Structures are given as C-alpha cells and as structure tokens.
Amino acid sequence: RDLYEGGLRIYSTLDLDMQEAAERSLQAQLDAIEAGVYSNGKPPGRVSYHDYIESAKASGEDHGPYSPYLQGAIVALEANTGYIRVMVGGRDFDDSKFNRATQAVRQPGSTFKPFVYSAAVRAGHPVTEILDDSPLNPPVIQLDSTLWQPKDDDDTTLGHIPMRQALYLSRNLATIKLGMQLGEQTVIGEARRYGITTPLRPYPSIHIGANGVIPLEMISAYTAFATLGARAYPLGILRVEDSHGNILWQPPVRREDVMDPAHTWLLVDMMKDVIHRGTAYSAVWKAGFTLPAAGKTGTTDDYTDAWFIGYTPELVAGVWIGYDLQQRILEHNAGGGRITAPAWTAFMRDVYDRRPAPADWVRPDSLVTREVDQTNGYVASPYCPLEVRHWDWFYPGTEPTQVCPVHTPFGIGVTP
Secondary structure: OHHHHOOOEEEEOOOHHHHHHHHHHHHHHHHHHHOOOOOOOOOOOOOOHHHHHHHHHHHOOOOOOOOOOOEEEEEEEEOOOOEEEEEEOOOOOOOOOOOOOOOOOEOOHHHHHHHHHHHHHHOOOOOOOEEEEOOOOOOEEOOOOOEEOOOOOOOOOOEEEEHHHHHHOOOHHHHHHHHHHHOHHHHHHHHHHOOOOOOOOOOHHHHHOOOOEOHHHHHHHOHHHHOOOEEEOOEOEEEEEOOOOOEEEOOOOOEEEOOOHHHHHHHHHHHHHHHHOOOOHHHHHOOOOOOOOEEEEEEOOOOOEEEEEEEOOOEEEEEEEEOOOOOOOOOOOOOHHHHOHHHHHHHHHHHHOOOOOOOOOOOOOOOEEEEEEOOOOOEOOOOOOHHHEEEEEEOOOOOOOOEOOOEEOOEEOOOO
C-alpha cells in the first residue's frame, strides 16, 4: 500500500540501455537459430517463437508458464558490487512470466569446469600439469549398475595435454580425471565457495556440469574471477525512499573472498585463452571483441543447454539458451561457443560502444615464470623443439624445477 499510495520510490540497479541491448542480442540470436542459420535449414519438429505467437493469438491457447519454443536468458552484473545491470528471464514476458534467470534449474555443462580447475590451482597444481585426455579405464559404474563412459563432443581424445589446454579446449575426459583425483566432495566444496547452492551429487559427472544450477547463481559466481578473488552477491535494489526523499532502506554491497588474487589471476589467464584460442574464439575474438575478457562455454551432452559466461575486469555477463521442456536445441553442433557466445558478443560490443574500454587485469608480482615443454611439463631444455616450448606463470613453489629429460642432444629419450 505504501508503494502505491504512500509515494515510496524504489531504485533498481538495472541499466535500461544495457537491458535493451541484451534483449535485442538474445532475440536476434534465438531468431537466427530458429531460422536455420546454424543448422542448414529450420530445425525439424520444433515450433518457432513467431509461428507460435501467431497461432496462440488466433486460437487463444495458453501453454502455462513453460514455452514450447526456444528460450533464453541473460544476466549481467557489475563485478565489484554485484549490481544486476541486466536481467532477461525469457523471450517474451507477456507470453511467459517464468523467469529463467532466477527460477530455472539447468545443467551448466562446461561452465562448471572452472570450479574444478579452481580447486586444482588451490591445491597447488600448476597450470602446465599434464592431464590424461583419454577414455576412463575402467569406466565408472553408476548406481543403476550401468557403465558411464563419457566422451568429448568431437568424439576424439588428445592424449596427454597441459591443464591450461584442457580448460580452454573444454576437454571432458581430462577434466573428469582431474576432478576424480581431487575428489567429488572437494569440487562440491569449491562450487559452494563460489555461491552455488543447488544440490550437487558427488558423482564423477559433476566435473562436467551434470547437476542443475540456477543461472543467476552460476553467472554471479564468475564475479570472483573478474575481481581476482572476491565474489559479489547479486543485488537488484539500490535503495528505497519515502515521498520526501528520505532513504528507508539501502542494502549494502556484499562481497566474500573466494581465493587470493595470484591464484585467481592464473585461472583468469587460462580462461582468457578460451576466447583467444579456445571454444569461444570464433564467436568472440575472431568476431571482433578484443577487449580484455575471459570466459567459459558450456554445453550439455544432449544439446539441451548451451551457455556462455564471459567477463571483463568490470562486468560479468552470462547467456543461457535452451527449451523449457528439455528438447535438443539442434541435432548437431549446438555448443555454447557456437550458438550462445554470439549473443554475448553482440551485447558486450553494444555496452562497450558506450563506455570506456576496461583496463586489463594486473598480474600479481608474486607469480613466477618458466619456459616449459608443453608435452611433459618439465622446464624446457635447449633441445626441446621450439613448437613445444611455452612460457607460463606459476604460483611460487609450484613451478617445475627439473629440466626436460626427454629431449637430449642425442635425440628423444636418448642418452650417451
């Protein structure tokens, strides 16, 4: 009553220009998917938004809170404060008032993987550690006694690869093995640090995002990366004033330290590679968004959910696309880097057309650098081929000290 009759004024954190940019970006991307831009023709057996709306108007049909057509959500937050600048909970509020950003519980796919790598970095694993990207042997026996033998989307294995590469190429098998080495409870605890509250079951599939999350929680978790270690709680209200302008309520900005800046910088540096040479390269960097940014793509193995959560040092934005009723988005190649990241890029380009470019993350002075052989993780010797040498950064005490024993003056693995 005070709100409607007493002159109360509620000030939201939403930025209307950014909100409109997000709505445009999401709608354009969903229209493109439905039009067949990503599938060589309209996806068969799926009703499009525009066709459904016309049909519903003619028939008076009411589908309830869930939509039969392709849906999406976008959330954007200021990294330091948690102020929610954008919240798009669906495609058409008049048709469906279900807020997919706050009410849906969806599998995050590979956007969950940074929590696995965060736990690894926290435990002292260097980013050059060699992981095994090969099939599980033996396969995992599930509760129903069936065998779980996951694979990667491209149905390939890469053998032994550095941890950095496993993250930016979003390799499932390498990540699962790393997570199993750390322990499911350790990874669950790490996700809790980042603010994930939904039930997480301690099975190996958790490492590749098989448990449901709330999009707002998942996206706001990435504020800890953007700020180099401090997670900001999402905040939608700036203040409430009475009719005379007196502040009746002003919620405080809440932040919680998740990890120290040096460890977090290593994670951010790996996630920058997702954009520079990984699963989001084509849709972000190659598409022209070259400001300091990092992120992670996400796709479920049945193509029912596609994500991209990306961030600059000051703004975190995440996009989810999928059907309310858990249909496949497309039959093939419905990865987050391909069909979701373009909406993020369009939105962020619009935002940064109207605000100054952010400064890049400052690397903490405590980190040390070494040139390593990427095939084995040892310090590179003069005999290591140039194409396998790579300079990388390490938390003090985790850097390799042994020089590569594999490449010698006499050949690979040959000693006099």
